[in-house]
Amino acid sequence: MGAFEVEQLWKEPLVIIVTSTYEDGTPPQNARWFCQWLDESSTDFRVGAEALKSTSFAVFGCGNSLYEANFNKVAHTVDGQLGALGGQRLLPCGQGDEDNGKMEQQFQDWSSDLLQALRDGSSEGAPALTEVDNRSNGYCTTDSDDEAEQEGEVADLEDLAGPARRIASVDRAASTSGQAAARTGADDAAGPKEMLSPPLRAALGKQGYKLVGSHSGVKLCRWTKSMLRGRGGCYKHAFYGIESHRCMEATPSLACANKCVFCWRHHTNPVGREWRWKMDGPEEIVEGALSHHVRMINEFKGVPGVKPDRLAEGMQVRHCALSLVGEPIMYPEINRLIRLLHARRISSFLVTNAQFPDRIRQLQPVTQLYVSVDAATRDELKAIDRPLFKDFWQRFLDCLTTLRDKRQRTVYRLTLVKGWNMEVADDYARLVALGAPDFIEIKGVTYCGSSGASSLTMQNVPYHEDVCAFGQALCDACNGEYGLACEHAHSCCILLARKSRFLVDGRWQTWIDYNKFQELAAGALPFSSQDYMLPTPDWAVYGAPEAGFDPLETRLKKARNHPSRAESGGCT
CATH class of the missing domain: 3.40.50.360 (Flavodoxin domain)
Known part of the structure; x- marks a missing residue:
């Protein structure tokens, strides 16, 4: 009505x-x-x-x-x-x-x-x-x-x-x-229930997920498709040198402890404060995810514009982004799963929503560990992340503080929502002081369409220059400890890096030596984030004319059917 x-x-x-x-x-x-x-x-x-x-x-x-x-x-x-x-x-x-x-x-x-x-x-x-x-x-x-x-x-x-x-x-x-009712009774008698009910499976399947076992999933990123065509990679290609066409986006847990307003899956995934479902083994998850991913890559064989050499390389996964929807760190066997990835010489980029500090402490070395910092104050975090835990704010702070003890690369990921969480950089600077991350990624929120699960509109999406201005304000608020290192304008995303570690002789070193990381991870000696860094190419550095677009790729610009901000009186 x-x-x-x-x-x-x-x-x-x-x-x-x-x-x-x-x-x-x-x-x-x-x-x-x-x-x-x-x-x-x-x-x-x-x-x-x-x-x-x-x-x-x-x-x-x-x-x-x-x-x-x-x-x-x-x-x-x-x-x-x-x-x-x-x-x-x-x-x-x-x-x-x-x-x-x-x-x-x-x-x-x-x-x-x-x-x-x-x-x-x-x-x-x-x-x-x-x-x-x-x-x-x-x-x-x-x-x-x-x-x-x-x-x-x-x-x-x-x-x-x-x-x-x-x-x-x-x-x-x-x-x-x-x-x-009969199915429910059978599930109860058999022990822990499966995380995904038939309707949830159908809903996630419609969104392009390939489901693995009872609680995991894999999905083909649009940047993977883009780089298969030679049209450019994602911001992680610009910031850290990953090969986007060889990157698998997956999660071992589709469940989460938050229901964030900007969740790009409109909350078709379950929620929980602890693991209480049937659990699949990490071997099954890794094998299933790789199998699904390679089949999806293979489907691009013969697609116009796809480069044969890129397609062949894409069949050999070299990177895994443990993100998608859900909270991967909830999976009880996350350490074994990461070791299995590393044994295949696949890098690990793990994203956590900062509600499980004990799990972060127990986490073994990953290539790069992300913590989502979606707001700078308790009230803003409650409104944006809509957490299940009553003590969500203390858990959040504990997660940030725990990052200080991690020797490998750590990242704060800030998703800016205009009108919600980008007003005062000083509040974020206080959170930065808690965890002292190696890097701070700042990205404008992506509008995923209208949904009863979110009140966001296009008015909440900041422009790239808004993100850049906020990044500079945060650098100033952090007393110059961080600098504007990289940008990827196409993704409305920038990277701040700790100067004392990654600015060497006036040149940023944000890229990753993936072969060196795998050698270090397989060894018995401790190592740090500075042991596997590489120089950042000039085109990826903040302020470069390419704005983070690899010059070896071919830029495809779609016809615009609406006036640009410059045409309507704003800046671009």
């Missing part, structure tokens, strides 16, 4: 609402107007306590009990307010819990009860099922205003209701509840 017609709610004989709860117990962005109107109306004496006396209603909440204080808060609030306005409650407010992995079953059970209530007319004045089925509106209000799902599509569990559907579809869903 759109905001433009919500004041006509009293005309509807039946309203069904399925909604999720977001940060601090607030409604999703596209449901806020409705919830605000309902809140004001339910306490306005001019509206009256019988405004919805001819309207029957039912509410189902999609939540996660790990967020204890606000579990399905919006659904319960809406349910109470509809009742306060005189609405006829068909059945108690339903509670879907993503944490126990049974939200689908809970929704199906609730749907079955709802259907039976409509058949029985259990609520005084409840409309007959045939009346509801014959209407084209008024039967469903949800927190999603996307277009209707097509047959066979799978929605994010937080948007489980999806768009408005005919009530008959609830009947079809309820008819499968017995089968689902």
